[in-house]
Amino acid sequence: MGPTKTDTAMAPFDPNELKDTVAGNVRDPYPVMAELRRQSPVHVGPVDLGTGPEEHYGDVPPVTVFGFDECVQVLRDNETFSSTIYESVVGGVMGRTILQMDEPEHRVQRALVAPAFRSKILERWEDDLVRAVVDELIDRFAAQGHADLVRELTFNFPVQVIARILGLPRTDYPRFQRWAIAITSVAANWDRGVAASEALRDYFAEVLADRRRHPDDDLISELAAVEVDGQHLTDEEIFSFLRLLLPAGVETTYRASGNLLFGLLTNPDQLGAVEEDRSLLSQAFEESVRWEPPVTVILRRTTRDTTLADVPIPAGADVALLLGAANRDERKYEKPDEFDMFRAVRQHVGFGFGVHVCLGMHLARMETRVALNTIFDRLADLRLDPAPGQDVHVHGLAFRSPISLPVAFSAR
Amino acid sequence: MSNGIEIHIDTEACMGSGNCVYWAPGSFDLADEGHAVPLDPSATEEGRLWVAVEGCPVGAISLWRDGRPLVKEG
Ligand code: HEM
Ligand code: SF4
Numbered sequence: 001m002g003p004t005k006t007d008t009a010m011a012p013f014d015p016n017e018l019k020d021t022v023a024g025n026v027r028d029p030y031p032v033m034a035e036l037r038r039q040s041p042v043h044v045g046p047v048d049l050g051t052g053p054e055e056h057y058g059d060v061p062p063v064t065v066f067g068f069d070e071c072v073q074v075l076r077d078n079e080t081f082s083s084t085i086y087e088s089v090v091g092g093v094m095g096r097t098i099l100q101m102d103e104p105e106h107r108v109q110r111a112l113v114a115p116a117f118r119s120k121i122l123e124r125w126e127d128d129l130v131r132a133v134v135d136e137l138i139d140r141f142a143a144q145g146h147a148d149l150v151r152e153l154t155f156n157f158p159v160q161v162i163a164r165i166l167g168l169p170r171t172d173y174p175r176f177q178r179w180a181i182a183i184t185s186v187a188a189n190w191d192r193g194v195a196a197s198e199a200l201r202d203y204f205a206e207v208l209a210d211r212r213r214h215p216d217d218d219l220i221s222e223l224a225a226v227e228v229d230g231q232h233l234t235d236e237e238i239f240s241f242l243r244l245l246l247p248a249g250v251e252t253t254y255r256a257s258g259n260l261l262f263g264l265l266t267n268p269d270q271l272g273a274v275e276e277d278r279s280l281l282s283q284a285f286e287e288s289v290r291w292e293p294p295v296t297v298i299l300r301r302t303t304r305d306t307t308l309a310d311v312p313i314p315a316g317a318d319v320a321l322l323l324g325a326a327n328r329d330e331r332k333y334e335k336p337d338e339f340d341m342f343r344a345v346r347q348h349v350g351f352g353f354g355v356h357v358c359l360g361m362h363l364a365r366m367e368t369r370v371a372l373n374t375i376f377d378r379l380a381d382l383r384l385d386p387a388p389g390q391d392v393h394v395h396g397l398a399f400r401s402p403i404s405l406p407v408a409f410s411a412r
Numbered sequence: 413m414s415n416g417i418e419i420h421i422d423t424e425a426c427m428g429s430g431n432c433v434y435w436a437p438g439s440f441d442l443a444d445e446g447h448a449v450p451l452d453p454s455a456t457e458e459g460r461l462w463v464a465v466e467g468c469p470v471g472a473i474s475l476w477r478d479g480r481p482l483v484k485e486g
Contacts, residue, residue, distance in 0.1 A: 076471065107427065111446055114428055118442060282434075344459075346435070347466040355427050357469035362430055 026050060026397040029296075030337060033066055033325040041067025041329075042311040051397065063308075063319045068329035068349070070309050071321045074300060075354035078103060081300035081319060083356060089299065090247075093186050093197045095240030099248070099356070106355060112233050113241060116222045119362040124217075125165060130367050133160045134374040142378060142411040146385055149405040150258050153371070158253035161367055162245060167218025168207065179203075180246045200246075201239045208238060249360045255294030255401030256285075257368045261375075262394055262402045263288045263339040265384045270341055275376050281369045284341040286348070291339045292394050293350035294401055296324035323349045324400070379409035415458060418476040419450035425472040432464040432473060440464065448472070 032050045036043060045061045065071050074081045079102075086100035098109050115121065134157055141147040159177050168176060179196040186193025207220055215221040223238050233241070264271040264284065274280045300319045307313065327348045328336035334343070351358035358364070375382070385408035386392050394402050419439060428446040432439075438455025440448050453461065453475075462484050465473045475482045 075469070110427070114446060119430055119434065120442075345466075346463045353469045355470060357427075357429050357431075362434065365434070 027393060027395060029397055030324065030328055033322060034328065034330070036064075037066035037325055037329065040309070040311065041065065041070045042309045042313075044311060044313065044317075049397065060314055060316045060318070063302075063313055063317045065308065065319060065321045066325040066329075067309065068326040068332040071323065071326040071349050072353055073308065074319065074321060075349070075352060075356070078355055080303055080306050082303050083300060085299045085301040085318060093183060093193050094243045094247075095197075095201075095236065097240045097244040098359070099244060103355065108228075108231060109237070110355075110359065111228050112226050112231060113223065114359065115226065116219055117359050117363060119366070122363055122366050125161075126366060126370055129164050130157075130161055130370040131374055133157050133164065134371050135378075138374065138378050145410065146406070146408045149261055149375075149407055150402060151404065153375075154254050154257045154261070154405070157257075157371060158250045158367065159246075161253075162250055165219050166207075166242070167211070167216055167220060172203075175203075180250055183243065184247045184251045197243055200243055204239050204242050205235070208235060245360075248358075249363065251399070252294050252360075253364050253367055255399060256289060256364060257371055258401040258405060259292040259294060259394060260285050260288035260368060260372065261405055262392070263291060263341075265382070265405065265407065267339055268383070270339070271382070274341070274372070275382075278373055278376070280341065281372055282365065283346065285365060285368050285372075286346055287339060287341040287343065289350035290327045290333075290346075290348035291337075292400055293323050293327055293348075294399060295350075296396075296400055297322055297398055298352060321349075323352070378412055379407075380412050382407055382409045415454045416477050417453040417458065417461065417482070419453050419461075420474045420476055420481075421448050421450060422472040422474075423447045425470050426468075427470055427472075429469050431467045431469065435464040435467055436460050 026049075029049050032048075036047060036049075043064045043066070047064045065074060082102050083100050083106070084102060087096075091097075091100055098106055098113070101109060134153070137153050137156055137160075141152050147153070159180050160173065162180075163173050163176050179200050182189070182192045182196035183200070204220075208224060211218070211221045211224050215225065220238070220242070223233055223241065226233060264274065270284065274284050298321050300321065302313055302315050302317045302319060304315045305313070306315075313319070327333075327350055330336050333345055351361045351364075384392060385406050387406065390404075390406065392402060392405065394400050421440075426447040428442060428448070430442055430448075432448050433442055436456040439451050439453055439461060441451050443449050456464075461475060465475060465484070
């Protein structure tokens with residue numbers, strides 16, 4: 001199917017809008033982080049990551065974790081390091097979700113939504129759904145011989161995949177995408193984000209009521225029907241969870257697929273290797289999530305006094321885990337700043353770790369694998385093709401990805 | 413061919429992430445109850461098994477040989 005009038009209504013958003021406000025205007029924060037990590041893997045008190053000293057209110061000093069082992073230790077000790085910190089950060093927009101719950105409530109709630117995100121369950125969406133979305137987007141530019149893969153592909157495909165997995169009617173995609181952007185960029189525009197969240201709640205209420213009457217093969221019907229040990233999800237829990245999927249599942253995947261493409265396009269030998277042997281795609285993706293995790297920082301709050309890497313930390317401290325810094329810890333990885341999909345150590349914390357480890361990682365892995373496979377099937381001789389003076393790079397502080405990926409190719 | 417390795421999974425700790433299945437599909441599966449179960453340890457070369465062990469977000473997997481827990485070399 002070619003582009004329709006309603007599809008073009010999706011275009012007005014410019015990925016640059018997310019650039020300086022939400023993402024932080026930082027090109028390469030990693031040297032500063034490496035220096036701070038060498039001083040100590042755990043810092044107590046405000047740190048300066050190159051954007052000026054952190055603002056800090058309250059009596060308890062903030063804590064920042066730069067080391068790999070230390071991040072793992074925090075994420076595995078969810079009694080000392082609580083996720084309730086997200087109540088104030090994202091709870092206002094999303095409602096109560098598993099992201100902000102501690103055990104034992106988290107385990108019960110997560111068990112209800114988890115079955116829908118198992119890789120075997122996701123398989124059925126690979127060809128008819130994900131591949132179809134990517135094919136359609138490529139149709140629009142394949143004949144041109146050049147494209148900006150961020151604007152024309154990576155920015156658009158995850159939201160369309162989620163819309164289809166939720167079983168939304170095609171005519172609703174444009175407004176769904178607008179709400180998704182508003183929620184995702186809530187830090188840049190709070191009122192717009194909250195308004196979108198309310199609109200989405202009302203919208204999902206209609207869809208859910210319909211699926212309760214006429215169940216179909218989609219995620220909303222699945223969530224409506226789940227039962228584990230006699231437990232169900234309430235309507236309110238379903239709305240909150242669905243809203244969480246926008247920032248958690250759409251923006252992350254858009255950024256992650258851009259980072260993988262950037263890693264490959266700037267390392268043509270590795271690009272050639274995956275094009276030749278597609279079974280290498282999974283390790284290439286995993287390496288890109290290590291090297292440039294799209295979400296570079298997650299948060300916890302201490303419930304009691306504790307120590308980390310021999311550093312004493314008081315109860316009630318806000319703890320920032322710098323996943324990007326941990327993934328480049330030189331005590332764990334050789335040449336950590338290089339994108340090398342053939343490296344031996346594969347473990348990373350780009351999807352988090354511990355009981356809150358990303359619920360959607362199998363979906364993200366599948367989507368990205370299918371997207372790259374489709375790109376390689378359709379676009380031969382793919383290479384970066386910047387305009388004179390154009391500086392293609394990964395950008396941002398809290399969220400990172402390339403703002404544009406100008407490429408040239410010949411359509412197959 | 414057996415490699416003499418046994419896979420132990422602490423099913424109480426396992427939170428069903430599916431990471432082990434992702435890295436070593438022949439050696440792990442997810443049960444309907446939501447936790448991992450070991451399949452054939454020799455279906456995956458040893459290095460990959462260690463990727464699964466290290467990639468377990470809650471540290472629920474250990475590898476054993478001759479009744480003793482193995483420690484990763486290097
Ligand atoms: C490459 C893409 C992705 C990355 C890098 C990523 C990263 C993360 C990280 C770091 C966390 C942990 C947050 C914390 O512990 O504070 C997380 C949690 C989560 N992610 Fe993802 N994510 C990605 C894709 C997705 C997708 C596609 C979905 C769903 C459609 C998703 C849904 C979730 C949910 C629901 C949680 C909360 C899990 C919990 O609290 O138990 N993510 N993700
Ligand atoms: S990786 Fe660990 S937590 Fe995840 S399913 Fe396997 S054993 Fe369970």
